[in-house]
Amino acid sequence: MNYKLIFSISKSMLLARLRQTSVAAIGVTFSICMFITLLSFMTGLNDLLDGLILNRTAHVRLFNEIKPNDKQPINTSADFKNTYNFVQSVKAVNSRKELYNSEAIMNAVKKDDRVLGLAPKISAPVFFNGGSVDIAGVINGIDVEAESKLFFFNDYVVKGTSIDIKNVSNSIVLGKGLADKLLVNIGDVVQVITSQGEQFPLKVVGIFQSGLNDIDKVQSFASIATAQKLLGKNNNYITDIQIKLHDVKQAPEIAKEYSQLFETDAEDIQTANSQFETGSSVRTIISYSVGITLLIVAGFGIYNILNMMIYEKMESIAILKATGFSGKDVQLIFIVIALTIGIIGGLLGLLLGFSLSSVIDQIPFNTASLPTITTYPINYNPKFYIIGAIFSVITTFLAGWFPASKASKVDPVIIIRGK
Amino acid sequence: MSEIILQAKNINKSFHDPITIPVLKDISFTVNKGEFVSVIGKSGCGKSTLLYILSTMDTDYQGELFIDNETMTNKKEAKLAQIRNQKIGFVFQFHYLLNEFTALQNVMLPGLKLKKYSEQEVEHRAMERLKKLGIEQLALKPANQLSGGEKQRVAIARALINDPAIIMGDEPTGNLDKRNGQIVFDIFKQLAEELNQTLLIVTHDSEFARNSHRIIEMEDGRIIKQ
Numbered sequence: 001m002n003y004k005l006i007f008s009i010s011k012s013m014l015l016a017r018l019r020q021t022s023v024a025a026i027g028v029t030f031s032i033c034m035f036i037t038l039l040s041f042m043t044g045l046n047d048l049l050d051g052l053i054l055n056r057t058a059h060v061r062l063f064n065e066i067k068p069n070d071k072q073p074i075n076t077s078a079d080f081k082n083t084y085n086f087v088q089s090v091k092a093v094n095s096r097k098e099l100y101n102s103e104a105i106m107n108a109v110k111k112d113d114r115v116l117g118l119a120p121k122i123s124a125p126v127f128f129n130g131g132s133v134d135i136a137g138v139i140n141g142i143d144v145e146a147e148s149k150l151f152f153f154n155d156y157v158v159k160g161t162s163i164d165i166k167n168v169s170n171s172i173v174l175g176k177g178l179a180d181k182l183l184v185n186i187g188d189v190v191q192v193i194t195s196q197g198e199q200f201p202l203k204v205v206g207i208f209q210s211g212l213n214d215i216d217k218v219q220s221f222a223s224i225a226t227a228q229k230l231l232g233k234n235n236n237y238i239t240d241i242q243i244k245l246h247d248v249k250q251a252p253e254i255a256k257e258y259s260q261l262f263e264t265d266a267e268d269i270q271t272a273n274s275q276f277e278t279g280s281s282v283r284t285i286i287s288y289s290v291g292i293t294l295l296i297v298a299g300f301g302i303y304n305i306l307n308m309m310i311y312e313k314m315e316s317i318a319i320l321k322a323t324g325f326s327g328k329d330v331q332l333i334f335i336v337i338a339l340t341i342g343i344i345g346g347l348l349g350l351l352l353g354f355s356l357s358s359v360i361d362q363i364p365f366n367t368a369s370l371p372t373i374t375t376y377p378i379n380y381n382p383k384f385y386i387i388g389a390i391f392s393v394i395t396t397f398l399a400g401w402f403p404a405s406k407a408s409k410v411d412p413v414i415i416i417r418g419k
Numbered sequence: 420m421s422e423i424i425l426q427a428k429n430i431n432k433s434f435h436d437p438i439t440i441p442v443l444k445d446i447s448f449t450v451n452k453g454e455f456v457s458v459i460g461k462s463g464c465g466k467s468t469l470l471y472i473l474s475t476m477d478t479d480y481q482g483e484l485f486i487d488n489e490t491m492t493n494k495k496e497a498k499l500a501q502i503r504n505q506k507i508g509f510v511f512q513f514h515y516l517l518n519e520f521t522a523l524q525n526v527m528l529p530g531l532k533l534k535k536y537s538e539q540e541v542e543h544r545a546m547e548r549l550k551k552l553g554i555e556q557l558a559l560k561p562a563n564q565l566s567g568g569e570k571q572r573v574a575i576a577r578a579l580i581n582d583p584a585i586i587m588g589d590e591p592t593g594n595l596d597k598r599n600g601q602i603v604f605d606i607f608k609q610l611a612e613e614l615n616q617t618l619l620i621v622t623h624d625s626e627f628a629r630n631s632h633r634i635i636e637m638e639d640g641r642i643i644k645q
C-alpha cells in the first residue's frame with residue numbers, strides 16, 4: 001500500500017476545499033467545546049453542592065449516644081436466662097457523653113492507613129446571654145488546625161482569624177446568625193451560661209458563616225481546652241472523634257468495625273446524610289445524561305457534515321477509480337480526510353472548551369450561603385478531555401468509514417454515467 | 420498474425436430499470452496491437468455501455484473479456500483497479516480531471532499509484548508527455564483553470580503515463596470545437612503511427628472515424644460492421 005500517496009492525495013483534497021474542510025472541522029470543534037464546557041460547569045456545580053455537605057461532615061463519627069442500655073440487669077441474671085423478658089418504660093441513665101479512653105482510640109485510628117485524618121471535638125449545649133434574653137446555642141470545642149485541614153474550617157470564618165481561638169485564651173468564634181442576634185462583633189465579650197448554670201465571659205475573635213442559616217444561628221467554636229474548662233472537665237474529655245477517610249465509600253464498613261472495636265457509637269456519612277446521597281446521585285445521573293445527549297447530537301452532526309463532504313466528492317472518487325485506484329485506496333483517502341478533520345477539530349474543541357470553562361470560572365458568583373465561592377465553579381476533570389478527544393476521533397472515523405466504504409464499492413461507471 | 424490486445428467474447432448486457440432492456444447483444448470482436456479502431460453508431464445504441472465494460476469499469480455483464488490475453492471476467496475489484504492502472508488509459512467525453520490538483524499532478528497520479536518509477540521519474544515522464552501534447556507550459560496550473568481542449572490533452576497525457584496496452588476514449592472530441600477536436604485527433608493518429616499505440620475510440624464524428632485504421636459500427640446493441 002502506498003501510504004505516502006494516500007496521504008498526499010488526502011492533503012490536497014483537504015486544502016483544495018479549505019472552506020468546506022473548515023466548516024466540517026468547526027462542527028467538530030463546536031460539539032466538543034460544548035461538551036467540555038457544559039460538563040465541566042455542571043459537575044463543577046455538583047461538586048460545589050456536594051462540597052457543602054462533604055467538606056464539613058466527618059466520614060465516620062465516633063461518639064456516645066444517650067440511650068437505654070441494651071444489657072438490662074434482668075437479662076444478665078442466670079435465673080431468667082431461658083425466659084423472654086419484657087421490660088417496659090426503660091430510660092437512659094447516667095448520660096455520660098464522654099468517649100471513654102479517647103486518647104487510646106485516637107492513637108489507634110491514626111495508625112489506620114485508610115484514614116486521612118481525625119479531629120477531636122467536644123460539643124456542649126449552652127445559653128448565650130444577650131441582655132435580658134438567653135439564646136440557646138452550642139459551643140464546639142475543636143482542634144482548630146485539624147478542623148481546618150480536614151473540614152476547611154478556615155474557609156468559613158468570614159471575619160477575624162480562626163487560629164485565634166487557640167492563641168487567645170477564653171475566646172470564641174460565633175456563627176454569623178448568632179452574632180447578629182447577640183449584636184456582638186470581633187473584640188466584644190459574650191456571656192455564656194453552661195448547662196450546669198455557670199457563667200463564663202468569652203471574647204469573640206471571629207465570625208463563622210457556613211452557608212446553612214440554621215447552623216449559623218446556633219453554632220459557635222472554641223478551643224478544646226476552653227470547652228473543657230467551660231464544662232469543668234479534665235483534659236481527657238472528648239465527646240466526638242471525627243474521622244475523614246481516603247475513600248468515602250468505605251465509611252459504612254469502617255464505622256461498623258470501629259463501633260465494635262472501640263465499643264462506642266459510630267455513624268457513617270451515608271447514614272447521617274442519606275438524603276444528600278440521593279440528591280448527589282440524581283445530580284450525577286442528570287450530568288451524565290446531558291453529557292451523553294450532547295455527544296449523540298454532536299455525533300450525528302459530525303456524521304452529516306462528513307457524509308455530505310464525501311458525497312460531494314463522488315466525481316473525484318470515480319476518476320480515482322477509473323485511473324486505477326482501488327476501492328480500498330479510496331476508502332483510506334477519505335478516512336484520512338475524516339480523521340484529520342476529527343483530530344484538528346477535536347483538539348481545537350478541547351482548547352476552546354477549556355478557554356470557555358476558564359471564562360465561566362471568572363464570572364462572579366456571590367451568594368450569602370457560600371462565603372468561600374466568588375466565581376462559578378468549574379470542574380477541570382481531565383476525564384472529560386480524554387472522553388472528548390476519543391469521541392471526536394471515533395465519530396469522525398465512523399463518519400468517514402461508512403460513506404467511504406459505500407463509495408468504494410460502486411463501479412466507477414455508475415457515478416460517471418450518473419452525470 | 421499480430422498480437423491481440425483486447426478480445427470481447429459474446430458480451431451481453433441488460434438494464435433492469437424498471438423493466439429489463441437488453442442494451443448489448445452478443446458483442447464479439449478483437450483489437451490487435453497497434454490498431455487505431457473507432458466505434459460509431461447512432462445515439463443510444465450502446466457504445467458508451469460497451470466501452471465501460473471493456474475498460475473494466477462496469478463489471479455487471481455476461482460474456483467474457485480478455486485484455487492482454489488475461490481474462491477480466493469475475494476478477495476482484497482491487498485486481499481490476501490494478502489492471503486499469505497499468506494497462507488501460509481512459510479518456511472521457513467530459514474531461515474528468517481532479518480539480519484539487521494541478522495539470523501535472525493529475526498526469527502523475529496514476530504513475531505514482533503504479534509505483535514502477537520513483538517520484539522524480541514519474542514527474543519527468545509526465546512532463547515529457549505534456550510536452551509531446553504541447554501543453555508543458557500549463558503543468559502547474561490547477562486543473563479547473565484549463566480550457567476544455569487543454570483539459571482533454573491533460574487527460575490524454577494522464578492516459579499515457581503508464582504506457583498502457585490500450586487507450587480507450589468515449590467521444591473524446593465530442594465536447595470540443597473543430598480546431599481542438601482536430602488537435603486531439605492528430606495526437607491519437609500520431610500515437611498510433613509513431614508509437615504503435617493501440618486505440619479504441621467511440622466517436623460521432625464520421626471524418627474522425629474515416630481517418631482511423633478500422634471502423635466498428637453498432638446498431639441497437641449489435642455490431643453490424645467491422
Ligand SMILES: Nc1ncnc2c1ncn2[C@@H]1O[C@H](COP(=O)(O)OP(=O)(O)OP(=O)(O)O)[C@@H](O)[C@H]1O
Nearest residue numbers: 417434435436442461462463464465466467468469
Ligand atoms: N443506467 C441506465 N439504466 C437504464 N438504461 C440505461 C442506463 N444507461 C444507459 N441506458 C440505456 O442504454 C442504451 C445505451 O446507452 P449508451 O449510453 O451506451 O448509448 P450511446 O451509444 O453511448 O449513446 P450516445 O452516442 O448518445 O452517447 C440507451 O438506450 C440508454 O437509454
Ligand SMILES: [Mg+2]
Nearest residue numbers: 466467468589
Ligand atoms: Mg455515449
